[in-house]
Amino acid sequence: MIGMVRERYLEQLNLxxxxxxxxxxxxKLIFRDSMTSVINLDIELASKTxxxxxxxxxxxxxxxxxxxxxxxxxxxxxxxxxxxxxxLKITADLRRIVGLSIxxxxxxxxxxxxxxxxxxxxxxxxxxxxxxLENSLKAFETQDVELAKAAAARDDEVDKLFxxxxxxxxxxxxxxxxxxxxxxxxxxxxxxxxxIADHCCNMCESVVYLATAERVKLN
Amino acid sequence: MTEAVQNISQPQIExxxxxxxxxxxxxxxxxxxxxxxxxVTALIGPSGSGKSTFIRCLNRMNDLIKNCRVEGKVLxxxxxxxxxxxxxxxxxxxxxxxxxxxxPFPMSIYDNVAYGPxxxxxxxxxxxSIVEQALRSAAIWEETSDRLKSSALSLSGGQQQRLCxxxxxxxxxxxxxxxxxxxxxxxxxxxxxxxxxTNLKKDYxxxxxxxxxxxxxxxxxxxxxxxxxxxxxxxxxxxIFHNPKEKSTEDYITGRFG
Numbered sequence: 001m002i003g004m005v006r007e008r009y010l011e012q013l014n015l016x017x018x019x020x021x022x023x024x025x026x027x028k029l030i031f032r033d034s035m036t037s038v039i040n041l042d043i044e045l046a047s048k049t050x051x052x053x054x055x056x057x058x059x060x061x062x063x064x065x066x067x068x069x070x071x072x073x074x075x076x077x078x079x080x081x082x083x084x085x086x087x088l089k090i091t092a093d094l095r096r097i098v099g100l101s102i103x104x105x106x107x108x109x110x111x112x113x114x115x116x117x118x119x120x121x122x123x124x125x126x127x128x129x130x131x132x133l134e135n136s137l138k139a140f141e142t143q144d145v146e147l148a149k150a151a152a153a154r155d156d157e158v159d160k161l162f163x164x165x166x167x168x169x170x171x172x173x174x175x176x177x178x179x180x181x182x183x184x185x186x187x188x189x190x191x192x193x194x195x196i197a198d199h200c201c202n203m204c205e206s207v208v209y210l211a212t213a214e215r216v217k218l219n
Numbered sequence: 220m221t222e223a224v225q226n227i228s229q230p231q232i233e234x235x236x237x238x239x240x241x242x243x244x245x246x247x248x249x250x251x252x253x254x255x256x257x258x259v260t261a262l263i264g265p266s267g268s269g270k271s272t273f274i275r276c277l278n279r280m281n282d283l284i285k286n287c288r289v290e291g292k293v294l295x296x297x298x299x300x301x302x303x304x305x306x307x308x309x310x311x312x313x314x315x316x317x318x319x320x321x322x323p324f325p326m327s328i329y330d331n332v333a334y335g336p337x338x339x340x341x342x343x344x345x346x347x348s349i350v351e352q353a354l355r356s357a358a359i360w361e362e363t364s365d366r367l368k369s370s371a372l373s374l375s376g377g378q379q380q381r382l383c384x385x386x387x388x389x390x391x392x393x394x395x396x397x398x399x400x401x402x403x404x405x406x407x408x409x410x411x412x413x414x415x416x417t418n419l420k421k422d423y424x425x426x427x428x429x430x431x432x433x434x435x436x437x438x439x440x441x442x443x444x445x446x447x448x449x450x451x452x453x454x455x456x457x458x459i460f461h462n463p464k465e466k467s468t469e470d471y472i473t474g475r476f477g
Contacts, residue, residue, distance in 0.1 A: 006474045006475070010475070075432075075433060076473070077432065077436075077460050077472045077473050078459075078460060078461065078463055078468075078469050078473050079462075079469060080473045081460075081461070082462075212462075213461055213462030
């Protein structure tokens, strides 16, 4: 039998995990809509997406506060400690992904006259990054080490696409200087996507630590 | 058990399949453990799990209990302390003990510390320096040097406990057993005892029974988890509090026990 005070503590741990998962849902939405807005140059969707940032900040602050309270008041140990530490790190990664997605959602407002090229590889990058985000969160929820490793393994594909598109855009700009402004926005876009995939890798590393107490490098 | 613990060579304290009964009731079940020299080992576990009984086996304090029967071996510095030729008084000199409740004798501070050396036949002229040295090592010299003739009972609880540690040190033990030494003390006195234990480690091997998990985590190098008379897990403290191997250890230290 465990007492009321301890039950409350276990409830707080569960709540913490749930809050991170809800933040994760919101991050997935923001990422997806920011990509849709940039692909379709949909300014209305972009501004709806930008409007979600304060809610993310609120949720992030709420999660951090409950982590600080748990550390100060409950001194979690063993797997509880690993949960608290990994949620702190995952929350920071999710917040960075939101920051990068917000940057993406600002691009449609800056591009006049359509994209300089069809976004084929860029969409592939976004699809893989979206897959990594989805699965790193799923792995966190179920503490699935294999899923986390499999998700992180796809970072290489993102990196390869990043360099390919990078070179292509530089070559296009060299040939036609009139596209520099629009092409530069795409350079930023692929850079943001590459960074988002890196943050997903960090989350996968946190999942491995949570489940096994092992520190691994996955990218 | 991680490799670091399996490979402890030349342990100062070693139990091999140690079992103990009080009458019909088996209180310790096949305990095997190796404790290295100059380390602090914390024993944790619920009340009645056998931790205190175990450390009382290490200086044969259980001999004083009627109907107590011991099987298996306890080796201190390689010697079986339950062998027939063992002098129990010498053993308890080598393996000192500090209890939960400070228990100074109703006599002066000086006489409390001098008590053990006197019994063991130390010359009167050496006593002063032994007492001073013990009080210094127990970090209580500054507070008592000008009132050594005052009654030990005039000291605060925390001071009394440090005096008891000084009394233990005065007979120059090799090992000191602490049975919940800070459970009756305030946080400041507790911190002083914890500092003291950490400092004593360089000269002594220390085994401490504690219910305070943070204390075990703070001051020990190794931690053993007892449950229902069994040593469930023994490992480096960092390992136990970070990633214990056994579910019952995890449940206990995270408060899910029961």
